[in-house]
Amino acid sequence: MPGEVLKTAVLEINEKEEGQDPVYLKIRDLVYQTCGIYHSEEKLYLLVAACKRRMADSGGRANTGREYMELLANTTRREVEIRALLNEITIGETCLFRSQAQLNALHNVILPELAAERSKIGLKKLKIWSAGCSTGEEPYTLAMFLMEEKEKLLKDWAFEIQATDLNDRSVETARAGIYGDYALRNTPELYKRKYFTPDEGGKLKVRDELKSHILFTRLNLNDDSRMVFMKGMDLIFCCNVLIYFDMTSKRRVVQHFYANLLPNGCFFLGQAESLFQVNDQFRLVHLPGTTVYRKPGAETGKVGKL
Amino acid sequence: MTIGLRDGLKKRVERLRSLPSSPAVLQPLLDLLRSPSDQIDLKKVVQLVSYDKSIAAQCLRIANSPLYGRARETESIHAAVLSLGIQRVEDILLTCCLHKFSSGAKWATDSGAFWRHSLGCAVVCRELAERIRYPDPDKAYLAGLLHDLGILVNSLAYPEEYGKVLAVATEKGIPLAEQEMHELGFTHCESGSILGNMWQLPRAVNEVIAHHHDVSKAPGDNPLVALVHVGDMLCRLRGLGYGYEEWRGVDLAADPAWGDLSKLCPQLSKMDMARFTMDLDAFVPRVQALVEAVFAPNLKHGEVEQHH
Numbered sequence: 001m002p003g004e005v006l007k008t009a010v011l012e013i014n015e016k017e018e019g020q021d022p023v024y025l026k027i028r029d030l031v032y033q034t035c036g037i038y039h040s041e042e043k044l045y046l047l048v049a050a051c052k053r054r055m056a057d058s059g060g061r062a063n064t065g066r067e068y069m070e071l072l073a074n075t076t077r078r079e080v081e082i083r084a085l086l087n088e089i090t091i092g093e094t095c096l097f098r099s100q101a102q103l104n105a106l107h108n109v110i111l112p113e114l115a116a117e118r119s120k121i122g123l124k125k126l127k128i129w130s131a132g133c134s135t136g137e138e139p140y141t142l143a144m145f146l147m148e149e150k151e152k153l154l155k156d157w158a159f160e161i162q163a164t165d166l167n168d169r170s171v172e173t174a175r176a177g178i179y180g181d182y183a184l185r186n187t188p189e190l191y192k193r194k195y196f197t198p199d200e201g202g203k204l205k206v207r208d209e210l211k212s213h214i215l216f217t218r219l220n221l222n223d224d225s226r227m228v229f230m231k232g233m234d235l236i237f238c239c240n241v242l243i244y245f246d247m248t249s250k251r252r253v254v255q256h257f258y259a260n261l262l263p264n265g266c267f268f269l270g271q272a273e274s275l276f277q278v279n280d281q282f283r284l285v286h287l288p289g290t291t292v293y294r295k296p297g298a299e300t301g302k303v304g305k306l
Numbered sequence: 307m308t309i310g311l312r313d314g315l316k317k318r319v320e321r322l323r324s325l326p327s328s329p330a331v332l333q334p335l336l337d338l339l340r341s342p343s344d345q346i347d348l349k350k351v352v353q354l355v356s357y358d359k360s361i362a363a364q365c366l367r368i369a370n371s372p373l374y375g376r377a378r379e380t381e382s383i384h385a386a387v388l389s390l391g392i393q394r395v396e397d398i399l400l401t402c403c404l405h406k407f408s409s410g411a412k413w414a415t416d417s418g419a420f421w422r423h424s425l426g427c428a429v430v431c432r433e434l435a436e437r438i439r440y441p442d443p444d445k446a447y448l449a450g451l452l453h454d455l456g457i458l459v460n461s462l463a464y465p466e467e468y469g470k471v472l473a474v475a476t477e478k479g480i481p482l483a484e485q486e487m488h489e490l491g492f493t494h495c496e497s498g499s500i501l502g503n504m505w506q507l508p509r510a511v512n513e514v515i516a517h518h519h520d521v522s523k524a525p526g527d528n529p530l531v532a533l534v535h536v537g538d539m540l541c542r543l544r545g546l547g548y549g550y551e552e553w554r555g556v557d558l559a560a561d562p563a564w565g566d567l568s569k570l571c572p573q574l575s576k577m578d579m580a581r582f583t584m585d586l587d588a589f590v591p592r593v594q595a596l597v598e599a600v601f602a603p604n605l606k607h608g609e610v611e612q613h614h
Contacts, residue, residue, distance in 0.1 A: 038581050042588040108479065108553040274580030284579055285555040286543045291580055292555070 023065040024048050030072055034082055035243035036250070037089065037272050050088035054081070083244065090240050094134055096141045096179065097186035099239075101289035102268055103145055106235075109287055110266055114234060115153055117264060126159040126234045131221060131257070132166070132241030136174025137183060139163035140206055142237070143213045144195050162230065164219035175216045177206030222249055227256040234262055239270035247278070254279045263298040307492045315492060318463035319500045325462075327410025331357045332403045336505050339396060339448075346392050355383045355399050364402040367600045369395065373429050373592050393444040401425065401451060404458070405601055414461045414468035419549025421601055424451050426546035426593040430586060431537035437582070438571040440533060449514040449530045450537055452507065456498025456515065457482070457548075463497070464490065472548070479553035481542075483519050495519055521563040532567035544583060545590045 028047055032038045039047040048065075055062045061077075062068040071081050097103070118124065126146070130139040139161050146159045165171050180203050184192065196204035219226055221241070236257050242250050257267055258281055267282060269275065275282060275293055282293035307315075331354050338346060338354070356362050362383060369386040370379055374394065380386040387395045405421065413420075431450030435443040460468045467490060475485040483493040499516035507515070514534045517524035524531040539556055541547060558564050558579065568574045 032581075038584050040584045040588045042591070105555070108551075109555050113555075272584060274578060274584075276578040276580055283557050283559060285557050286540065286583065287555045288543050288551050288553065289545065291583060294555075294557070 021065050023069050024051070027051060027065070027069055027072065030069070031082075031085070031089075035086060035245075036274060036276075036278070037086070037240070037243045037270070038274065039272065043272070047089065050085060053088050054085050057084075086243055090243070094137045095183045095186055096137045096144075097188075098137065098141070099271060099290070100186075101271070101287075102292075103141075105287040105290050105292065106145070107149070110235075110292070111149060111153060114264065114266075115157070118234075124154075124157045126154070126157060127232055128159065128161045128235045129230060129233045129237070129260070130161060130163040131219075131236060131238040133163035133170075133174055133216070134165055134167075135170050136163065136177060136206075136216070137179075138237055138239065139174070139214050139216075140177065140195075140210065143210050144191050146213070147195070147210065159213060161214045162233075163214050163216045164221075166218065166220050168218055171216050171218050175211075177211060178203050179206075180204075221245075221253045221256075224252075224256070227253075227260075230256070230260045232262060233260050234265050235268070236261060236265070237268045239268065240273070242269070242273065242278075250278050254282075258282060258295060261295045263295060265295050267293040267295070269293070307496060311491050312496075315463075315497055316500055319459055319497065319504065322411075322459065322462055322501065323504060325407060325411055327406055327408070329358055329361060329403050329406045331355075331361065331399070332407060335396065335399055335403060336507070339400070340506060340508060343393055346396075348387055348392060351387055351392050351395055351399075352383050355387075355395065358406070361399070361402045361406060364405070364600050365395070365398050368398045368401065368596065371592070371596045371599075373589070373596060374398070391444075394447075397428070397444065397448050397451060400448070401428075402600075408458050408462060409601075411462045412465050414465040415457070415472050416549045417461075418597060418601070419547075420454070420457055420461070421597045422593055423541060423546055423548060424454055425597055426589065427451070427453060427534070427538050427541045429589055429593060430541055430546075431534055433585075433589075434537050434540075434582070435533060437577060438533075438567070438573040440529060440571055445508075445510065446530060446533055446537075448508075449511050449534050452498075452502070452511055453514050453518045453534045453538060454494060454498065455501055456494025456496065459497040459501050460486065460490070460494050472550075475548070476550040479551055481519075481552055481554075482548050493519065521561075521566060526566070529567055529570040532563040532570075535561075535563040536567060540583065540586060544586050546593060 024044060024047060028039050028044060031047065051065065051068055055064075055068050058068070058071065062071045072078055072085070075081070114126075118126075128142060128146075130142065133139050143161055146154065146161075150157060150159075163174060165174070178199050179196075180201075184204060192204060195207055195210045197207055199205040221227065238257065242253065245253060254275065258279065261267060266285075271290065275284075279293075281295070283296060285292050285294045335354055338350070355365050365383065366380070366386060368374060369390055374390060380389055383395075390398075401424075408417070428447045428451035432443045432447040434440075435446035440446060460471075471482070471485050471489045474489070475482050478485070483495065486493045495516050495518065499512055502512040502515045510528050510530050513524055513528050514531050517531050518535050518538055521532050521535050536558060539558065539561075542552055543556060564574070
């Protein structure tokens with residue numbers, strides 16, 4: 001509806017202006033300190049919008065940015081409120097093909113290098129873990145991406161994706177693999193035709209052939225006894241999940257990821273997250289438009305060529 | 307580089323000096339850049355900026371960009387110098403002079419990409435300098451602005467060959483310097499430092515021009531070389547590169563430049579680089595918009611410009 005569009009546009013402008021309010025910079029820093037998700041200046045309006053939605057829902061506890069900051073910082077409700085805010089921040093974030101920069105980096109830099117290295121030892125298999133896969137958008141994206149790679153660079157290679165989430169219902173939805181327009185907004189037509197079949201209500205369903213590459217299971221990242229069995233990974237994706245963890249458990253979980261990666265394996269976070277002060281064994285590698293954390297190679301203790 | 311090659315290059319750079327578009331204020335400005343900053347007369351700077359109308363207008367537009375930290379809109383050069391400081395205005399003036407200097411000539415490359423990279427690198431170097439408490443952020447800006455002077459030289463002095471260099475580098479997604487070495491036998495570091503010497507740029511800046519791709523050859527007492535090396539790398543990986551995507555991964559912490567810089571600026575090792583890169587992404591559209599707004603009438607994508 002045009003009226004709606006206009007309203008959204010106006011709201012966005014207002015939020016961009018209110019982003020100038022220094023209290024939102026404080027909220028930004030608080031969010032970054034507690035969960036490691038960072039809103040650069042150009043993304044600040046998204047945070048402002050999320051705060052606004054929370055304020056509207058706060059039952060009058062907070063009506064201004066300042067009051068909301070109080071609610072987040074100094075009340076007994078603070079932990080509940082931060083979690084609710086994080087939910088607002090990450091809402092609508094999930095869709096297939098969310099981060100093209102990550103896929104480009106994989107295609108152009110990481111996979112060619114990894115493929116060359118693994119074939120040296122005669123291992124033509126890739127193991128990938130989508131940790132915190134939510135309703136399956138990420139693992140299906142990776143599966144489609146790798147199917148395409150199999151036609152060129154990864155000919156005769158096998159790949160296996162482990163997709164885990166804490167939430168039973170998410171895992172069920174992920175297994176079903178049925179998506180609507182919104183989740184598919186970034187998915188190229190070619191991929192829709194190749195990897196999906198039409199389903200009820202105009203939705204699309206992932207083909208079984210694609211599903212066969214993915215193993216969906218429920219897993220609690222805090223469950224040490226299960227974490228130690230996720231060994232031998234080439235790539236681990238954990239996007240916008242660690243933001244819900246406190247520093248201590250974040251460090252422990254990331255340590256597991258580190259241990260489960262093969263040498264020169266790569267760890268991917270969400271675009272706004274960093275491992276600063278969480279882990280200093282990973283090496284931060286800069287790639288066009290994105291960054292990735294890499295486990296150093298076995299012999300040299302140094303990062304592979306890349 | 308062989309002696310023959312160097313002589314040939316020198317001759318071509320000599321010819322560049324006499325470009326008809328070379329602005330009259332360039333030489334006095336370069337002289338000014340060499341004098342100690344506490345001896346610079348405010349009046350003189352205002353005079354220089356105001357000398358050339360088109361340059362003055364561009365300077366004001368740049369000075370009013372949020373990237374340059376203006377507190378409020380300035381309408382006069384005098385106010386700009388007062389609010390931004392002499393050194394920053396000198397830098398802005400130099401940007402505009404360089405632009406004018408090169409705008410009358412044929413460009414082998416996309417001149418817009420060059421300006422976005424140069425201005426972007428300047429801004430990023432200044433920001434990085436501030437965060438790691440390098441004592442002279444404006445100097446870092448100047449060094450970032452001029453570090454790729456040699457691309458301008460190569461583009462103007464070797465238009466044909468350089469077009470090829472850029473095309474191949476773009477296709478392969480490799481660093482420009484690599485292909486320059488392959489095709490020309492020298493890189494923009496060498497050609498840039500020849501022009502830098504002729505212009506008698508400050509020593510520290512000239513060292514940056516000459517060594518920003520190979521920090522190991524730089525004298526150890528100049529942190530600017532490593533600083534610009536890092537800033538340049540970040541720009542090239544975050545959408546402010548040479549106008550094409552370089553397909554590679556860079557582990558900055560394993561780079562010798564990083565070690566050099568951390569020794570000279572210990573603050574660097576405490577820096578949250580992931581977060582810095584995210585902040586950097588916010589610069590990109592601004593730098594693009596600024597270059598578009600200031601230089602747009604003279605910029606065309608990959609096309610040869612002509613107005614004599």
